[in-house]
Amino acid sequence: MQNTELTEAEIELLQDKAQFVRLETLRLISIAKVGHYSSVFSCAEIFASLYYDVMSIRRGEPGWPDRDRFLMGKGHAAVGLFPILADLDFFDKSWLDNYTRLGSPLGDHPDMRKVPGVDFSSGSIGHALSNGVGMMHGARMQGKEFNAFVMLGDGEMQEGQVWEAALNAAGHGLSNLVAIVDRNGYQLDGKVDDVLGVEPLDEKWRAFGWEVHTVDGHDVVALTELLRRVKADKMRTKPCCIIAKTSKGKGVDYMESEPGWHLGYLAPEDTERARQMILTQNGEQS
Amino acid sequence: MSAPISKESWQYREMNTRAPSLSVLSDTLIELAEAGHPVAAGTADLQYSNGLVGFAQRYPDRFVQFGISEQNMVSAAAGMATTGLVPYVATFASFLGLLACEQIRMDIAYCAQPVRLIGHHTGISLGFYGTSHHATEDISTMRAIADLTVISPADGAQFAQLLRESATYPEPIYFRIGRGHDPAVYDPQEEFRIGKAKVHGIGDDITIIACGYAVHGAKAAKEALEAKGHSVGLIDMHTVKPLDEDAVRQAAERSKVILTVEEHNILGGLGSAVAEIMAENPGKARLKRHGIMDEYSLIAPPTHLYKHYKLDAAGIEEVAAALI
Numbered sequence: 001m002q003n004t005e006l007t008e009a010e011i012e013l014l015q016d017k018a019q020f021v022r023l024e025t026l027r028l029i030s031i032a033k034v035g036h037y038s039s040v041f042s043c044a045e046i047f048a049s050l051y052y053d054v055m056s057i058r059r060g061e062p063g064w065p066d067r068d069r070f071l072m073g074k075g076h077a078a079v080g081l082f083p084i085l086a087d088l089d090f091f092d093k094s095w096l097d098n099y100t101r102l103g104s105p106l107g108d109h110p111d112m113r114k115v116p117g118v119d120f121s122s123g124s125i126g127h128a129l130s131n132g133v134g135m136m137h138g139a140r141m142q143g144k145e146f147n148a149f150v151m152l153g154d155g156e157m158q159e160g161q162v163w164e165a166a167l168n169a170a171g172h173g174l175s176n177l178v179a180i181v182d183r184n185g186y187q188l189d190g191k192v193d194d195v196l197g198v199e200p201l202d203e204k205w206r207a208f209g210w211e212v213h214t215v216d217g218h219d220v221v222a223l224t225e226l227l228r229r230v231k232a233d234k235m236r237t238k239p240c241c242i243i244a245k246t247s248k249g250k251g252v253d254y255m256e257s258e259p260g261w262h263l264g265y266l267a268p269e270d271t272e273r274a275r276q277m278i279l280t281q282n283g284e285q286s
Numbered sequence: 287m288s289a290p291i292s293k294e295s296w297q298y299r300e301m302n303t304r305a306p307s308l309s310v311l312s313d314t315l316i317e318l319a320e321a322g323h324p325v326a327a328g329t330a331d332l333q334y335s336n337g338l339v340g341f342a343q344r345y346p347d348r349f350v351q352f353g354i355s356e357q358n359m360v361s362a363a364a365g366m367a368t369t370g371l372v373p374y375v376a377t378f379a380s381f382l383g384l385l386a387c388e389q390i391r392m393d394i395a396y397c398a399q400p401v402r403l404i405g406h407h408t409g410i411s412l413g414f415y416g417t418s419h420h421a422t423e424d425i426s427t428m429r430a431i432a433d434l435t436v437i438s439p440a441d442g443a444q445f446a447q448l449l450r451e452s453a454t455y456p457e458p459i460y461f462r463i464g465r466g467h468d469p470a471v472y473d474p475q476e477e478f479r480i481g482k483a484k485v486h487g488i489g490d491d492i493t494i495i496a497c498g499y500a501v502h503g504a505k506a507a508k509e510a511l512e513a514k515g516h517s518v519g520l521i522d523m524h525t526v527k528p529l530d531e532d533a534v535r536q537a538a539e540r541s542k543v544i545l546t547v548e549e550h551n552i553l554g555g556l557g558s559a560v561a562e563i564m565a566e567n568p569g570k571a572r573l574k575r576h577g578i579m580d581e582y583s584l585i586a587p588p589t590h591l592y593k594h595y596k597l598d599a600a601g602i603e604e605v606a607a608a609l610i
Contacts, residue, residue, distance in 0.1 A: 112368075123392070134364060134365025137366050
């Protein structure tokens with residue numbers, strides 16, 4: 001069994017992969033000429049931690065029946081997921097070069113019918129936790145023990161269906177279900193707490209019968225060690241919610257300070273400046 | 287100490303929990319599970335209304351009680367299907383084809399998950415429960431969703447047959463069924479196939495194309511009009527999508543009039559589906575759509591509503607006679 005504590009090499013790998021996600025996001029959006037940069041930047045470490053450490057998956061085998069599942073309620077961050085799926089040999093890396101072009105399987109939202117490795121399609125906010133709930137019922141009915149990790153946006157907490165699913169997961173004791181809320185604080189129309197407040201978030205999930213943890217979503221060590229502990233805990237009878245405190249646009253200073261970057265386009269020279277910023281920042285961390 | 291419950295009360299309860307043409311849902315699912323099909327079932331606080339309590343007791347590990355959360359149930363059924371199961375989820379049609387329409391489109395149909403949606407107590411069969419519980423738009427919404435098969439069985443025997451076929455049918459299905467007290471039309475041995483209309487003859491004067499509960503009244507109307515010397519045909523279009531276009535074209539070429547009858551708004555349902563085919567394949571027949579005339583249904587016991595909206599035998603006969 002895996003240790004909870006990360007080695008230096010594991011930490012370096014996860015930091016590299018988070019940086020890879022940010023850089024590839026810049027590259028892909030420069031092809032599409034518009035995209036959700038900052039929505040990916042807030043969850044780059046979550047992607048890295050799950051796909052390169054926590055989840056049981058097999059390189060090149062996206063349909064392995066016993067794999068852990070990943071679902072994203074905030075489907076608009078798929079541009080950060082696709083490079084990982086290609087990196088894991090789920091599909092040819094050349095697909096990325098035609099991101100969003102006519103007929104490409106890769107669009108703004110992940111599509112399970114078009115992209116090997118996408119465990120469920122998304123785009124309509126609020127469905128994913130229910131999809132994950134269904135997967136866990138299906139697993140239980142067939143005596144399977146895989147987990148489902150469902151990444152949700154914090155604006156998504158405003159969708160009623162999320163709470164229907166939360167109630168179901170706790171009521172039926174779906175302990176292999178893990179929700180991760182990317183608490184970056186922003187949604188399209190502004191600050192989540194200005195648009196329609198969702199706090200106290202931890203108390204809400206707890207009141208719905210979930211085990212709740214709060215973590216710095218950019219600290220790969222704390223995040224990954226927590227996820228490892230949560231996955232390894234076979235005594236838990238409740239589903240688990242991790243509130244990952246993140247920063248929208250993390251890694252590019254002007255995106256962090258300007259929430260309007262939820263959706264945008266960087267001219268080539270700004271893309272290059274952002275790229276340099278991301279490269280430098282990772283250097284400083286390690 | 288509670289007082290003993292009178293026999294009359296029990297009879298009423300029995301009548302409501304053993305609706306004959308609905309009990310086939312649970313019975314057929316048990317049969318499929320026993321035969322080794324990977325079926326699962328779920329409902330949203332209506333296991334007594336739809337009879338799934340029977341399946342739940344027999345296969346508790348293959349059943350999920352969702353409580354009153356229809357949208358969650360539909361999305362979860364899609365997730366469940368990705369693990370290799372064929373989930374059958376049931377609730378009132380108004381809360382399935384209307385309330386959870388977007389979840390059906392995105393998670394079931396677009397994602398091509400083999401889920402079977404059972405919208406029961408459809409049309410106006412919930413009588414005095416009123417508009418919130420009536421579903422006179424569900425064929426319309428479900429028919430507009432690509433890759434979704436829409437089936438409106440005439441009775442329990444037909445429903446059972448089509449349920450059996452659904453166990454291995456490749457696409458998602460929306461079944462639209464009544465409240466279980468629908469009169470029997472068919473013998474249990476009669477055979478049906480998804481997508482293939484049951485043609486009870488093509489009439490020279492008129493051919494009625496009906497689905498669901500209306501088939502019973504249409505069949506009686508056909509017999510009554512034939513006794514009066516008319517040439518009357520009837521097509522039971524149990525599968526509204528994909529529509530048996532050949533059956534429609536044949537009737538349109540031979541009959542003077544096509545009358546569609548459905549327990550549904552005349553907009554978007556069976557009548558519209560038939561009209562689309564006739565408009566693109568002009569034949570001899572003119573068309574009359576009969577059903578709920580783009581209005582919200584009244585409050586009344588179901589049988590009174592069927593009479594009021596001319597969806598019973600006498601009403602359909604009257605509408606058809608006026609067209610001959």
